[in-house]
Amino acid sequence: MQLVIxxxxxxxxxxxxxxxxxVAQIEFTETVIPFMHCEELQEFAAVHQIPAQxxxxxxxxxTLPDSLAIxxxxxxxxxxxxxxxxxxxxxxxxxxxxAEMHSGFHALRSACPMNCRAIKTLPVSPGxxxxxxxxxxxxxxxxxxxxxxxxxxxxFGIVDAMFAPVMWRVRGYGFSVSRSFARWSDAMFAxxxxxxxxxxxxxxxxxxxxxxxxxxxV
Ligand SMILES: N[C@@H](CCC(=O)N[C@@H](CS)C(=O)NCC(=O)O)C(=O)O
Numbered sequence: 712m713q714l715v716i717x718x719x720x721x722x723x724x725x726x727x728x729x730x731x732x733x734v735a736q737i738e739f740t741e742t743v744i745p746f747m748h749c750e751e752l753q754e755f756a757a758v759h760q761i762p763a764q765x766x767x768x769x770x771x772x773x774t775l776p777d778s779l780a781i782x783x784x785x786x787x788x789x790x791x792x793x794x795x796x797x798x799x800x801x802x803x804x805x806x807x808x809x810a811e812m813h814s815g816f817h818a819l820r821s822a823c824p825m826n827c828r829a830i831k832t833l834p835v836s837p838g839x840x841x842x843x844x845x846x847x848x849x850x851x852x853x854x855x856x857x858x859x860x861x862x863x864x865x866x867f868g869i870v871d872a873m874f875a876p877v878m879w880r881v882r883g884y885g886f887s888v889s890r891s892f893a894r895w896s897d898a899m900f901a902x903x904x905x906x907x908x909x910x911x912x913x914x915x916x917x918x919x920x921x922x923x924x925x926x927x928x929v
Contacts, residue, residue, distance in 0.1 A: 723876035
């Protein structure tokens with residue numbers, strides 16, 4: 712099983728399946744394509760007739776783009792890993808939140824690119840505040856589940872992986888969401904796999920100036 716990803720420092724979509732597979736102990740090899748510094752992603756996409764985007768999972772003759780599609784494929788392939796919660800209502804809630812992350816949060820995603828190396832303070836625009844308020848609401852709804860563990864449905868799963876880049880955005884740009892979000896964020900940050908990702912992101916030499924220029928360094 713092979714996962715094609717982008718920059719560890721900047722590629723938010725890549726982090727999602729990478730973290731999911733690492734935490735679930737699904738073995739894979741990774742290929743990093745620094746797509747703003749080379750043409751390799753366009754060539755790869757043309758060969759496989761997929762969008763020129765990462766992440767992409769290759770397994771058993773299948774070349775599968777899209778973070779959420781990859782997560783669903785892994786959930787089917789490894790049912791024992793419980794990547795979605797067992798409880799149907801919790802699972803529905805986790806799927807809805809994952810889908811909302813996949814298609815929403817436009818202000819947060821466009822104004823605040825993931826940048827694991829950044830520690831900054833960004834002004835909070837009304838659009839960003841609305842997204843932060845929405846996160847607080849989602850977290851309060853997950854707090855109402857009967858669960859055992861510090862992640863959204865108790866045990867770490869797809870919904871946590873889908874929101875993993877939001878952890879870096881809130882932390883790195885000095886935002887505040889809620890106490891419940893902060894507890895989740897601390898648990899996500901402490902995951903050994905997340906620390907491995909951060910170490911690799913920190914060691915990366917590629918720089919995207921437009922992203923690094925955002926905000927003021929404290
Ligand atoms: N809906 C896709 C989005 C993937 C995406 O936008 N990936 C970005 C990197 S984080 C990308 O590949 N961008 C290529 C480019 O900007 O050339 C998913 O869920 O995987």
